Amino acid sequence: MLKGLLSLLLLSLLAEHDDYGYSLVERLRAGGLTDVAEGTVYPALARLERGGFLVTSLVPSDRGPARKYYQLSTSGRDELGVRRASWNTLTNVVHHFTNGEKT
């Protein structure tokens, strides 16, 4: 997977609704990233949280300790916009070259 793409996907998923780590893993898998590993997603969430793009809250669980739910912060929403824009630019460039349109 391209560097930075996972962070974009996580920010996009969290823009839909708040969620916890394992649920995000399952949503990514359900969306087609069948081989995405927990060991990749959780560190990415930790980095985004440390970067101030996510805020967290503990929600009691009936199956054990309280779960940490992630939510986009204001800077997280801004970051998502920036990353979406850069991703669109990148895909346009790749599409341009891979479809033989280059001059």
Add this chain to the structure above:
Amino acid sequence: MNINTTDLLLVVVAFVAATALYAAFLLWQRRLPGQPFGNSARATMYLTRSATALEYYGLRRKEIRVEVDTVRADLAAADPDDLDAMLGGFGPPRTLAAAMASELLRPSFLRGTIWFGGALLVSMTVTIIGADAFLGGFEAVAEPGDQASWSFAGSMADATMGSDARSSTISFGRLTLLVLPLVAFVAGLRLWRLARSRGRHARDQADAYMATESTLPPSTR
């Protein structure tokens, strides 16, 4: 410091027994409420190893607790049949910790202690093996009343052959002085980390900046 070899063996046995008891206590104390005992034990061992690895990479206790509790809560709520696959998905604890720590190798209390303690252990082991070989040789050839001594890197072994048995002592001598720099290292590192914690906010900002830079596509930098 004089240590009788029998006493040393007793100390080792007592240490192993105490460690085993403590490990059993930790498994019980940190069990996952939603999981059967086997799953809970595997998950707890994984989380303990992850916490150790995170400390190795220099995360502070509060940071470690946050990261471990996050994983722990999700493991506890997982379907018991899926737990092994989930643990496999997290990968080796050390790899997970390296990723969690953003691959920043901060100065670590644990890492320094492991290396220094390891060096001390190797030195003591070499001394004990050497002394044991010396005492074995002495016992094979000595006559009643004979005395002999052996020294290695400041440590000494003395042996006396009595009329019916051998008596011996092993002196670690200057080797024990290695403990003093270890204590100084631990105390100094604690003070250093205390002083650094005042600048935690600024450093976290820097970490965040680095993490962002390293994950953005090149075109946006």
